[in-house]
Amino acid sequence: MTPLLKVNELSKFYGNRIGCENVSFDLYPGEVMGIVGESGSGKSTLLNCLAGHLEPDTGEVLFQTRADGMRDTVTMSEPERRMLGRTDWAFVHQHARDGLRMGVSAGGNVGERLMAVGARNYGDIRSKAIDWLDRVEIAEDRVDDRPSAFSGGMQQRLQIARNLVTGPRLVFMDEPTGGLDVSVQARLLDLLRGLVREMGLSAIIVTHDLAVVRLLADRLMVMKSGQVVESGLTDQVLDDPQHGYTQLLVSSVLQV
Amino acid sequence: MITKSENAPGTASEMPDYNFAYLDEQTKRMIRRAILKGLAVPGYQVPFASREMPMPYGWGTGGVQVSASVLTPEDVLKVIDQGADDTTNAVSIRKFFERTAGVETTEQTDQAGVIQTRHRIPEEQLREDQILVYQVPIPEPLRFLEPRETETRKMHALEEYGLMHVKLYEDISHNGAISTSYAYPVKVEGRYVMDPSPIPKFDNPKLEMAAIQLFGAGREQRIYALPPYTQVVSLDFEDYPFEATKADHACDLCACETSYLDEVIVDDAGGRMYVCSDTDFCRSRRAAGHVGTLGTPFEGDAA
Numbered sequence: 001m002t003p004l005l006k007v008n009e010l011s012k013f014y015g016n017r018i019g020c021e022n023v024s025f026d027l028y029p030g031e032v033m034g035i036v037g038e039s040g041s042g043k044s045t046l047l048n049c050l051a052g053h054l055e056p057d058t059g060e061v062l063f064q065t066r067a068d069g070m071r072d073t074v075t076m077s078e079p080e081r082r083m084l085g086r087t088d089w090a091f092v093h094q095h096a097r098d099g100l101r102m103g104v105s106a107g108g109n110v111g112e113r114l115m116a117v118g119a120r121n122y123g124d125i126r127s128k129a130i131d132w133l134d135r136v137e138i139a140e141d142r143v144d145d146r147p148s149a150f151s152g153g154m155q156q157r158l159q160i161a162r163n164l165v166t167g168p169r170l171v172f173m174d175e176p177t178g179g180l181d182v183s184v185q186a187r188l189l190d191l192l193r194g195l196v197r198e199m200g201l202s203a204i205i206v207t208h209d210l211a212v213v214r215l216l217a218d219r220l221m222v223m224k225s226g227q228v229v230e231s232g233l234t235d236q237v238l239d240d241p242q243h244g245y246t247q248l249l250v251s252s253v254l255q256v
Numbered sequence: 257m258i259t260k261s262e263n264a265p266g267t268a269s270e271m272p273d274y275n276f277a278y279l280d281e282q283t284k285r286m287i288r289r290a291i292l293k294g295l296a297v298p299g300y301q302v303p304f305a306s307r308e309m310p311m312p313y314g315w316g317t318g319g320v321q322v323s324a325s326v327l328t329p330e331d332v333l334k335v336i337d338q339g340a341d342d343t344t345n346a347v348s349i350r351k352f353f354e355r356t357a358g359v360e361t362t363e364q365t366d367q368a369g370v371i372q373t374r375h376r377i378p379e380e381q382l383r384e385d386q387i388l389v390y391q392v393p394i395p396e397p398l399r400f401l402e403p404r405e406t407e408t409r410k411m412h413a414l415e416e417y418g419l420m421h422v423k424l425y426e427d428i429s430h431n432g433a434i435s436t437s438y439a440y441p442v443k444v445e446g447r448y449v450m451d452p453s454p455i456p457k458f459d460n461p462k463l464e465m466a467a468i469q470l471f472g473a474g475r476e477q478r479i480y481a482l483p484p485y486t487q488v489v490s491l492d493f494e495d496y497p498f499e500a501t502k503a504d505h506a507c508d509l510c511a512c513e514t515s516y517l518d519e520v521i522v523d524d525a526g527g528r529m530y531v532c533s534d535t536d537f538c539r540s541r542r543a544a545g546h547v548g549t550l551g552t553p554f555e556g557d558a559a
Binding site for chain 2: 079
């Protein structure tokens with residue numbers, strides 16, 4: 001099996017400071033990778049480098065494109081990278097406001113990606129939008145409401161619908177459950193797990209919440225000070241942490 | 257070319273207070289370069305160093321600068337505001353060029369060489385030897401959906417125009433039809449999406465014309481252009497096609513059923529009349545003997 005995403009010795013520096021350093025991993029189709037670490041450990045820098053939002057200083061990010069096989073997304077042209085960004089990739093922001101157009105109705109938000117890849121039939125766009133709202137448990141009669149009229153959890157679900165409507169193969173998630181209360185978190189995680197399994201998505205989830213990776217991720221990478229200090233199967237890493245920092249992280253979770 | 261008659265009043269040499277057409281020659285040169293670039297890349301917004309003009313922004317400072325740069329002493333100028341020759345904006349800009357350029361002015365569309373317009377295209381078909389100059393308030397069609405200039409520039413560069421359809425989608429989902437009735441976005445030669453300035457969408461099909469069309473936005477410092485016979489397509493959906501709409505009525509003065517109409521409230525009891533927004537077109541039809549339901553037979557300029 002060939003990997004969907006192959007990262008080779010990726011580094012990003014902010015002047016003399018390290019963003020992330022020498023990160024390498026493979027992600028296979030249908031696999032969910034979790035990245036955990038404290039804030040400032042370089043998780044988000046890494047994710048933004050992978051998703052093409054930041055330009056890494058060294059290293060390559062190879063993506064298995066539909067047309068041309070393995071391509072380095074760092075060196076490909078900007079139009080190609082942006083095209084990937086709205087077709088095969090999806091990016092779920094921590095704050096739904098960053099990923100949604102707050103002045104545009106829910107239907108328009110979901111339809112935007114369809115229209116961006118050339119859909120020009122209003123009826124089709126609308127029925128697809130309604131279908132997707134239904135899949136993320138938003139009632140059909142809210143399709144013409146603006147996201148500002150939605151609760152935080154609904155906004156986050158809308159953001160997910162908007163991202164998945166074009167059938168991406170790789171989803172980047174930056175703290176998808178951050179800022180949501182625990183019961184809403186649980187529902188969102190349930191929904192995400194369902195969608196990931198059902199669509200066979202690959203995903204990279206950045207979080208500091210170990211419960212999230214326990215539920216969603218197949219594999220885990222632990223980052224500290226820009227370095228990957230430990231990686232492996234999620235249960236293996238969480239149940240038998242080897243690195244001192246991972247042990248600290250696991251033991252600091254409150255037991256209820 | 258249309259030349260002014262021998263005894264026309266005022267030439268540049270008699271006006272020592274100003275350079276011909278107000279702007280200095282270096283400024284006109286800079287603006288002409290922007291215009292040429294705009295003509296070479298139809299629909300592309302060319303930045304230019306817009307000057308302070310002796311009128312407020314929003315009164316057509318962009319159009320005035322473009323007109324000043326293309327005017328020659330032999331030109332005949334017509335200025336219209338929402339189709340009318342006799343409203344404040346049209347009168348003051350016409351006076352401005354009478355004073356600063358000394359060019360002959362006219363209200364007749366077929367007599368004019370340069371026509372500066374605010375928010376209308378004349379009903380009468382324009383010819384290859386004419387130039388139509390538009391006053392543009394906001395040149396960026398994507399602005400209300402994407403406030404970042406850096407981002408909209410990138411979207412134009414990479415032809416990412418899906419967002420424009422989001423606006424039309426919103427129209428249909430809220431109103432059941434594309435309710436955008438002016439400043440209706442168009443795609444030029446299959447490449448750039450362009451805001452045709454706030455002309456009614458009734459005028460959109462007329463954008464493919466024989467005359468040169470220049471668009472000037474003074475505050476936003478952008479010039480763009482359509483060369484003659486450029487392909488201009490109004491954006492729409494397959495199941496909600498573009499429609500050039502107008503009031504479903506005939507002109508009450510000249511009985512024309514195909515022109516764009518203004519609705520005029522005539523009393524406080526709900527009385528109203530519809531008249532052509534293009535005053536010169538209406539006048540010439542009445543002079544030719546057409547009389548509408550509320551009109552009286554034409555008696556020269558008294559009407």
